Amino acid sequence: MCGIVAYIGTRPARSLLVEGLKRLEYRGYDSAGVAVIDAKNSPAKIQLAKAVGRVSNLEKRLEGTTWNGTMGIGHTRWATHGGVTEANAHPHTDDGVGIALIHNGIIENYAVLRTYLEQKGHTFVTDTDTEVLTMLIGELYDAANGVDLEAAVQAALREVTGAYAICVICKEEPDVIVAARKGSPLIVGIGNGEYIVASDPQAIIAHTAQAMTLDDYNVVKITRDGFRTSTIDNVEVTPQVLQLESELDEIDLGGYEHYMQKEIFEQPAALRNTLRGRLDMKDGRVVLGGVSAFAKDLVRARRIIMIAQGTALHSAMIAEYLFEDLARMPTECEYASEFRYRNPIVDDGTVVMAVSQSGETADTLAALHEARDRGALTLGVVNVVGSTMARETDAGVYLRVGPEIGVASTKAFTGQVAVLSMLSLFLGRRRLMSPQTASELQTELAMIPDKIEQILALAPEIKAMTERYVQHDNWLFLGRGVNYPVALEGALKLKELSYIHAEGMPAAEMKHGPIALITEGMPAVFIANKGAQYEKVLSNIAETRSRGGHVIAVATEGDKHIRSVAEDVLFIPECPEPLSPMLTVVPLQIMAYYAALARGHDVDKPRNLAKSVTVE
Ligand code: F6R
Numbered sequence: 001m002c003g004i005v006a007y008i009g010t011r012p013a014r015s016l017l018v019e020g021l022k023r024l025e026y027r028g029y030d031s032a033g034v035a036v037i038d039a040k041n042s043p044a045k046i047q048l049a050k051a052v053g054r055v056s057n058l059e060k061r062l063e064g065t066t067w068n069g070t071m072g073i074g075h076t077r078w079a080t081h082g083g084v085t086e087a088n089a090h091p092h093t094d095d096g097v098g099i100a101l102i103h104n105g106i107i108e109n110y111a112v113l114r115t116y117l118e119q120k121g122h123t124f125v126t127d128t129d130t131e132v133l134t135m136l137i138g139e140l141y142d143a144a145n146g147v148d149l150e151a152a153v154q155a156a157l158r159e160v161t162g163a164y165a166i167c168v169i170c171k172e173e174p175d176v177i178v179a180a181r182k183g184s185p186l187i188v189g190i191g192n193g194e195y196i197v198a199s200d201p202q203a204i205i206a207h208t209a210q211a212m213t214l215d216d217y218n219v220v221k222i223t224r225d226g227f228r229t230s231t232i233d234n235v236e237v238t239p240q241v242l243q244l245e246s247e248l249d250e251i252d253l254g255g256y257e258h259y260m261q262k263e264i265f266e267q268p269a270a271l272r273n274t275l276r277g278r279l280d281m282k283d284g285r286v287v288l289g290g291v292s293a294f295a296k297d298l299v300r301a302r303r304i305i306m307i308a309q310g311t312a313l314h315s316a317m318i319a320e321y322l323f324e325d326l327a328r329m330p331t332e333c334e335y336a337s338e339f340r341y342r343n344p345i346v347d348d349g350t351v352v353m354a355v356s357q358s359g360e361t362a363d364t365l366a367a368l369h370e371a372r373d374r375g376a377l378t379l380g381v382v383n384v385v386g387s388t389m390a391r392e393t394d395a396g397v398y399l400r401v402g403p404e405i406g407v408a409s410t411k412a413f414t415g416q417v418a419v420l421s422m423l424s425l426f427l428g429r430r431r432l433m434s435p436q437t438a439s440e441l442q443t444e445l446a447m448i449p450d451k452i453e454q455i456l457a458l459a460p461e462i463k464a465m466t467e468r469y470v471q472h473d474n475w476l477f478l479g480r481g482v483n484y485p486v487a488l489e490g491a492l493k494l495k496e497l498s499y500i501h502a503e504g505m506p507a508a509e510m511k512h513g514p515i516a517l518i519t520e521g522m523p524a525v526f527i528a529n530k531g532a533q534y535e536k537v538l539s540n541i542a543e544t545r546s547r548g549g550h551v552i553a554v555a556t557e558g559d560k561h562i563r564s565v566a567e568d569v570l571f572i573p574e575c576p577e578p579l580s581p582m583l584t585v586v587p588l589q590i591m592a593y594y595a596a597l598a599r600g601h602d603v604d605k606p607r608n609l610a611k612s613v614t615v616e
Contacts, residue, residue: 009194359387
């Protein structure tokens with residue numbers, strides 16, 4: 001949430017910052033702003049521009065300005081404290097020294113600090129927690145007595161509770177950027193005589209592939225000549241330097257109209273990458289280098305607790321079925337946000353596995369810390385290389401699906417399910433599964449990308465069908481077994497993108513209450529592929545039809561009967577039931593995409609949302 005970019009070097013900062021903000025806009029898009037210092041001006045002054053709405057509005061605001069400064073900060077906001085107004089947009093400035101600051105996160109004790117600062121005579125002009133931090137840094141700044149920008153930031157952060165990634169500049173030190181983080185992502189791209197600080201690699205990769213990561217409570221002071229990294233207590237630390245892996249073309253639209261469309265359609269290629277080099281059909285053993293050092297602990301674990309949020313939780317729920325069914329491993333799945341606060345029992349032999357595209361989701365991270373503190377072995381199933389979860393878990397497996405930019409998760413979901421399916425075989429084969437069964441499932445797994453390709457070819461048909469029902473404001477999604485989480489995912493995709501009210505549930509649950517919702521013509525999407533509970537799903541379809549519901553079924557190719565019980569059928573290729581979620585979800589993603597377009601919404605930037613939820 002909130003995109004941060006800062007630049008110091010020799011090139012004009014303004015256009016670089018705007019370009020970076022455009023790449024980060026998926027992290028928050030209700031307002032944007034930039035601040036630049038031109039060191040050649042004497043005395044130096046901060047040039048500031050903000051605009052409500054998209055980065056393009058900010059760009060218009062900047063037209064005609066002649067800012068030549070070669071260092072500055074930029075921000076695109078997802079509002080937490082204070083409404084969406086120009087005043088509340090970042091950068092925020094103090095009322096004395098000449099400090100400007102951008103922030104991602106929440107300063108939890110801002111009210112106490114604000115009262116303290118008001119008593120000191122400061123006047124606030126916004127409703128934000130961020131302005132409080134800016135003002136506090138200004139209050140503590142005392143260069144004459146050795147409290148320069150770096151020291152003032154360190155001192156202010158010692159007073160703060162909450163989460164932050166910040167970049168701060170000061171007109172008194174026009175050649176310095178100070179950045180810091182706790183609980184929100186921030187990396188520093190290291191170029192040739194220039195540095196780009198950003199909340200994600202997307203804003204850096206066009207300029208350099210070398211980057212340094214910061215740990216919680218780290219502060220970095222950057223000048224054109226180098227940097228110094230320390231803790232908020234001013235103890236020097238050695239940062240980790242890594243190579244960013246994404247390529248520029250991975251984060252461009254590449255001929256597609258929307259990132260979501262691109263990400264749906266690149267699922268076959270993405271999953272081939274996920275599976276590459278990890279399947280070994282010969283004796284049915286999956287090769288997962290990231291967890292091999294912990295294979296024994298995993299195989300002997302007494303139970304696995306899966307934690308995640310949103311779409312990632314749905315893939316974790318699928319893993320609960322797979323781990324128990326294929327590996328006979330007791331598994332529970334829980335919202336990370338609940339796990340972290342409910343005094344969970346983590347006894348000997350508990351493995352806690354986090355699933356996350358970004359590797360930065362605040363609740364999932366906090367739950368992981370809770371699990372680690374209670375002695376659990378922690379594992380991550382994460383997409384973003386070098387993300388906080390990737391670094392802070394004991395071990396893990398990367399999705400390798402490439403950057404996901406569309407706010408609604410699609411290829412990360414199928415990537416997560418592919419990795420979790422491999423993990424279930426990794427465990428199953430070492431616990432009780434015969435080499436033959438393991439090999440057969442691996443062979444089927446290897447065929448999933450081709451089968452997704454076949455489903456994608458149905459996009460025009462799915463579009464036409466979706467457009468017939470898109471005027472309905474209430475939809476149901478129903479599935480059983482391993483496809484119950486897919487029903488939840490289908491409902492989530494539809495509601496977050498098209499703002500249609502949709503509920504997902506186990507098909508059998510419907511008659512315990514939700515059946516009352518069914519009215520004449522209400523769309524009810526059933527995942528009705530061939531599997532152990534197929535006949536039961538047919539009964540649930542019949543119950544829905546007899547109450548006037550309009551049934552759309554996702555069914556297995558060759559199922560002749562289904563056409564006589566469902567009004568619309570979307571066929572997927574045959575596939576063993578445990579692996580079917582990677583197929584059944586695809587028509588639902590396509591439906592949600594076209595429903596959003598038909599209703600005239602911005603699919604990549606849905607209302608009120610932002611990618612990567614780094615606040616609680
Ligand atoms: C929905 C969606 C979210 C995320 C959730 C967790 O389409 O994308 O529900 O799945 O916010 O995010 P990660 O996977 O980054 O932890």
